[in-house]
Amino acid sequence: MSELGQMLRKARLDHNISLEDLQEMTKIRKRYLEAIEDGNFKVLPGNFYVRAFIKSYAEAVGLDPNEVLQLYQNVLPAPEQEQIEPIRTKRTSRNSEKIGKWASNVMMISFVVLILGAIYYYLNTNYNGGQRDANVNEEPKRVTDKVETTNPSVNNNTYQVPVADNAAVPATPPPTPPPPQAEVKLVKSQGGTDYYAVSNASKLTIEMNVTGDACWFQIDSLGEKKETLEQGTYTNGKSQKWELDNSAFMIFGRSNAVELLVNGTAITVGDTPNAKRIQFDLQKG
Incomplete structure (x- = not known):
């Protein structure tokens, strides 16, 4: 068993975590977890997964994954670098023709919409101008409202209860402040x-x-x-x-x-x- 595997296994046992529980926590197969503790990294599906699995293992048992990887970086295999071939896009003359036809149609439709908008604006402006001229020629109507005033002292339906000068007015108790919120x-x-x-x-x-x-x-x-x-x-x-x-x-x-x-x-x-x-x-x- 490697020194890295011994440290991880000790941290797991200190937290009373079984391999089955650790498998459920990290979603890493049990045989991969055993291989990490034994230092048998060849069992893992690839060098790229070695660091990722060790990081998940360390986090699950309460260790700092970055410190673990930094401490044992010389022991871990180097990750494989994937070679990605650039994707070349080809533009065919057929696509160019479709784009040209689509642009011509858009320009034609825009031109028609612009003409219709100008006609609508001209008609709407002349119509509103004629309405304003007609309203100016009309004389305003006069409405005379008669408001009857009543003397409140003559109203028999109102009764005021006399209050003595030395009568005590009940005081309103101050509101109770709410308890402080956690x-x-x-x-x-x-x-x-x-x-x-x-x-x-x-x-x-x-x-x-x-x-x-x-x-x-x-x-x-x-x-x-x-x-x-x-x-x-x-x-x-x-x-x-x-x-x-x-x-x-x-x-x-x-x-x-x-x-x-x-x-x-x-x-x-x-x-x-x-x-x-x-x-x-x-x-x-």
């Missing part, structure tokens, strides 16, 4: 992990919904000591909710297969089928 904010991304700060909340409420085919996950409680609450593979449509009194750490095998809500705020997990690590720090006080 705020979830991305603080930094370091070492392949996104760190979020959760403020204005006494508890951490996490809701997960699997929208893809399946997703392996793990959630840890970060209290006085780190404790794994749950781990496994959820299929499409499966939902789960956790309430914690302290911070939490989560790992997702396929980041684009889940939707995540933290204290009512949607969290962007990822848009690629790669592993993702997120830590939510609950800030009390």
